[in-house]
Amino acid sequence: MAEEKKLSKEAALLEAANCLKCYKPPCQEDCPAGIDIPRFIYKIKTGDFKGAKRVLYEKNLFAATCAAVCPVEELCQENCNKGQVSRAVSIGQLQAYAVEMGGEIEFPEEEKTKNPRKIAVIGAGPAGMTGAYRLARAGHQVDVFEAQKGPGGTPFWGIPPWRLSRETLEREIKEIEKQLHSIKYNTRIGEDIQVEDLLNEYDAVLVSCGLGEGSALRIKGADLEGTVDAVTFLRAHNTDENGVPSPEGKIVLIIGGGNTAMDAAMAAKEAGAERSIVVYRRSWEEMPAWKAEIQKAQERGVEFMLQTAPVEILGEKKLEAIKLVPTRLVPEEGRRPRPVPIEGKEFDFPAGMVITALGQLENPLLEKLEGREKVFFAGDAAGGDATVVQAVAEGKEAAGKIMAYFQEAKGRGV
Numbered sequence: 286m287a288e289e290k291k292l293s294k295e296a297a298l299l300e301a302a303n304c305l306k307c308y309k310p311p312c313q314e315d316c317p318a319g320i321d322i323p324r325f326i327y328k329i330k331t332g333d334f335k336g337a338k339r340v341l342y343e344k345n346l347f348a349a350t351c352a353a354v355c356p357v358e359e360l361c362q363e364n365c366n367k368g369q370v371s372r373a374v375s376i377g378q379l380q381a382y383a384v385e386m387g388g389e390i391e392f393p394e395e396e397k398t399k400n401p402r403k404i405a406v407i408g409a410g411p412a413g414m415t416g417a418y419r420l421a422r423a424g425h426q427v428d429v430f431e432a433q434k435g436p437g438g439t440p441f442w443g444i445p446p447w448r449l450s451r452e453t454l455e456r457e458i459k460e461i462e463k464q465l466h467s468i469k470y471n472t473r474i475g476e477d478i479q480v481e482d483l484l485n486e487y488d489a490v491l492v493s494c495g496l497g498e499g500s501a502l503r504i505k506g507a508d509l510e511g512t513v514d515a516v517t518f519l520r521a522h523n524t525d526e527n528g529v530p531s532p533e534g535k536i537v538l539i540i541g542g543g544n545t546a547m548d549a550a551m552a553a554k555e556a557g558a559e560r561s562i563v564v565y566r567r568s569w570e571e572m573p574a575w576k577a578e579i580q581k582a583q584e585r586g587v588e589f590m591l592q593t594a595p596v597e598i599l600g601e602k603k604l605e606a607i608k609l610v611p612t613r614l615v616p617e618e619g620r621r622p623r624p625v626p627i628e629g630k631e632f633d634f635p636a637g638m639v640i641t642a643l644g645q646l647e648n649p650l651l652e653k654l655e656g657r658e659k660v661f662f663a664g665d666a667a668g669g670d671a672t673v674v675q676a677v678a679e680g681k682e683a684a685g686k687i688m689a690y691f692q693e694a695k696g697r698g699v
């Protein structure tokens with residue numbers, strides 16, 4: 286989204302006029318945050334840009350962030366009724382227009398609870414910050430604990446700045462921070478503060494700590510210098526942290542076919558890689574990355590080597606090449622086809638850097654908190670759908686569950 290051309294006023298009004306204002310709008314049903322899409326588009330159509338922005342923020346405190354990073358083709362725009370007669374309404378672009386042109390918006394004070402409770406929120410990503418805001422606005426005392434030195438979670442370190450401006454993200458977070466009792470950075474729960482201490486001190490705990498580190502590649506040579514996982518690579522690249530070798534002037538191979546692989550491949554190219562090549566063991570059809578992401582990667586010069594699997598990373602101390610093998614796909618009942626290496630067809634390919642994008646491990650904090658009383662989960666930590674908008678939706682839902690839990694406890698006289 287961020288890279289798409291911004292709409293002019295005339296173009297926004299024309300695009301808004303395309304919306305059919307459907308009776309049962311599939312766009313709204315497909316939006317995890319439940320934004321009243323026809324209403325915000327109608328407000329644009331009638332020139333009420335502030336009103337349009339208010340409709341967006343009523344349901345999604347990260348409306349500007351989501352305007353930049355939401356996979357609209359997979360969500361609200363996918364089943365847009367207008368698409369059946371011509372093309373789907375550009376909901377994402379209209380959202381971006383409304384958040385930019387809507388100016389400052391304020392929300393009326395909410396009724397505060399007469400029985401405020403203390404809540405700890407673990408993680409200052411979209412899920413945690415959304416849940417924290419909802420609880421604080423209802424009058425509860427909310428303390429957020431964040432392991433990193435700043436807020437934003439994965440959108441801050443993972444999503445490249447050319448897709449999501451840090452200014453946009455920071456502006457939205459600042460508004461949320463104002464509502465909180467406290468937010469403590471550089472504080473990792475389970476290490477700096479023990480889980481038991483947190484449970485003793487707080488009436489409820491919202492666990493929104495996201496996922497853990499990147500999964501490692503389990504082949505010979507995977508520990509050679511020059512191999513790095515995508516999470517570590519992107520964090521270093523997007524936050525200017527040191528300690529990761531530069532891709533500049535190198536042939537970089539990215540192992541994996543998800544969105545993180547696309548981001549890492551584009552980031553490597555941006556950082557001056559001679560070639561940035563995604564190696565994926567299945568075909569285009571099975572590739573899990575969003576179509577728009579694949580297209581962007583291609584436009585940025587990323588190359589693809591499909592139906593190819595890594596066998597061994599070659600080198601003495603430092604990687605010099607990678608042994609690869611072509612695969613054939615064997616159909617599997619009700620599942621994606623299984624890639625099977627074609628024996629005897631292995632070949633060596635020169636490489637100066639290998640980035641593994643094989644998903645992230647579960648956050649180790651989860652096993653300490655799962656099944657505990659007064660503990661609630663949201664976002665990627667809860668096995669969410671791995672999107673910002675889904676994390677927002679789950680943060681909001683978890684806040685609702687926590688308040689219902691307090692009501693129920695009050696009923697029991699606790």
Ligand SMILES: Cc1cc2nc3c(=O)[nH]c(=O)nc-3n(C[C@H](O)[C@H](O)[C@H](O)COP(=O)(O)OP(=O)(O)OC[C@H]3O[C@@H](n4cnc5c(N)ncnc54)[C@H](O)[C@@H]3O)c2cc1C
Pocket residue numbers: 354355356407408409410411412413430431432433436437438439440443444472473474475493494495496519544545548648650663664665666669670671672673674676
């Ligand atoms: C490379 C990449 C690109 C992506 N691109 C997109 C995209 O374009 N669009 C999209 O919608 N989604 C995208 N996503 C997914 C999206 O970023 C996540 O789904 C979303 O951020 C999940 O939000 P969350 O709040 O659950 O977790 P996170 O955003 O991961 O936040 C969790 C926070 O908890 C903190 N934390 C972890 N452990 C502890 C602890 N023990 N104590 C204290 N704090 C802790 C972390 O430091 C982090 O700040 C992308 C993800 C990646 C990895």
Ligand code: SF4
Pocket residue numbers: 303304305306307310311312313322323364365366367374376
């Ligand atoms: S489905 Fe498309 S046409 Fe219908 S309300 Fe939503 S955006 Fe408008």
